[in-house]
Amino acid sequence: MDHNNILMPTEQEKQKTITQILDVALPHPVSFRKELWDTLCIAGVRTVFCGVGDCLALAALLWVLCLFPASYLANYTGGLAQILLLMSPLLYATLSLMTTWKDFQIGIREWTWTFRISAQTVSALRMLCFGAASVLVCVPANLLLWSVSGYLQPLGWMLALSLSSLFLYGTLSLLCLRLRGIVGILAAPIIWLIIGMVLLMCPPAAEWLNTVPTIVFCLIFVGTLILYLREMRRFCRRYIEGGFSYALR
């Protein structure tokens, strides 16, 4: 071998090699949507909802039972807007609360944080499914309330109000999850109940709600939906101490 005449790579070859090395070594950013989809494909729907079938059934039953007083109130008190505002996130809230409560109650919640598939991603998938289910049931519920209220308000207005209410609650609950422990879980339903009670007991506020045009609710719906998804991504990618309940004890 001639040490004075070593073949050196060309500039182009050097650049190509550097690009290849960087391509292999550097992590490729994965979109949130792809991350969730991949997780769902690997784990499967059954894993995401493992052990919480009873919670799903109970939440659905509770939602159906709440339709009766809601129909009554919409028919006889004329409080359709308030009922819609309170009722729309009910299924989402009960599903989220019951599944979380069960995981806490049987002592499985903390343990699931130590698996390859993060508990945050599983929670996010559950929340998205709960959101989708709530949107689906929103249509028949609105139709029912629309008919019992004597077609008082346009159906489009009712749907827009329902969806804004649902995603406003969803965003609020995700924001509250920034708080640690049980406070973060219970804060959103408590705030929502207080808002609902104030509207039910304060006729001027309820009247004002009736005057809000459909387009405003549509804008709120789109805005809160974007916020909801962004906050969910933040929730999944944030470092959260899963064992904090231990520390609190």
Next chain:
Amino acid sequence: MLSVENVTKNYGKFTALEDISLTFTPGVYGLLAPNGAGKTTLIKMLTTLLFPTKGQILWDGEDILTLGAEYRGMLGYLPQQFGYYPGYTPRQFLRYAAALQCVPKKEADSRIDYLLELVGLSDVMDKKLKKFSGGMLQRVGIAVAMLNDPKLLILDEPTAGLDPRERVRFRNLIHALSEDRIVILSTHIVSDIETIAGQIVMLKDHRLYCCDSPISIREKFQGKIFEVPAGTSMGSGEYLLSEGQGEAGTVLRVFSDTCPIGGTPVEPGLEDAFLAIYREEGRP
């Protein structure tokens, strides 16, 4: 290799652990300390359930929090209180855990069969978990922790609630599983780890007291443990460790730098060392 580098954990103003530095290589480690010394806090930091306030924990030189899912994929963890879905069978529950650990389905099924056989539950793999005894559930927990053939196995108080026969069985199981992996066992039951741990990590006053072999720890107390007849009063510098039955009736085991009057030097056990090290803790 797992390295704990100058880790401190504070809960508000309370310091649960202060400036802990440890290095774990394949083998069995016993984490031994009285209740409240910070064992579970350390375990929870090793499992990424809690984050260090100061310092860092590294796996092969990389921060375990940055590694995230990759690190958790190498980890097997049995918590102090093992939660489970009572309506599930061990097979169903292990399938659920395998899915969360991203073990492919076919591979998972054969691994589940192997592990249930290993922990002696293959006969009851289709029986519901609600009908299981504490020892059986603990064995299910061990099988779950072993599902992904972890490089790091962390067991928090794994023998709590087990009867003596199950504890022996558990010790044998850990022996069988400890090849080529780091096993960290947290306990305050000395006899559980005396026989199986190659290294014992002791915490005192929320700091690392020692990380040494059981023999070395015992040797430190050579010539300092004595037996005296029951009823002997303790002199200054003498600490009563335990009571036991000798050939001549009840005897007291005493820790002292010099031989007490009427005392006989005895071979120190790990329990003597443990009691001597923590002699001031828990006293009014």
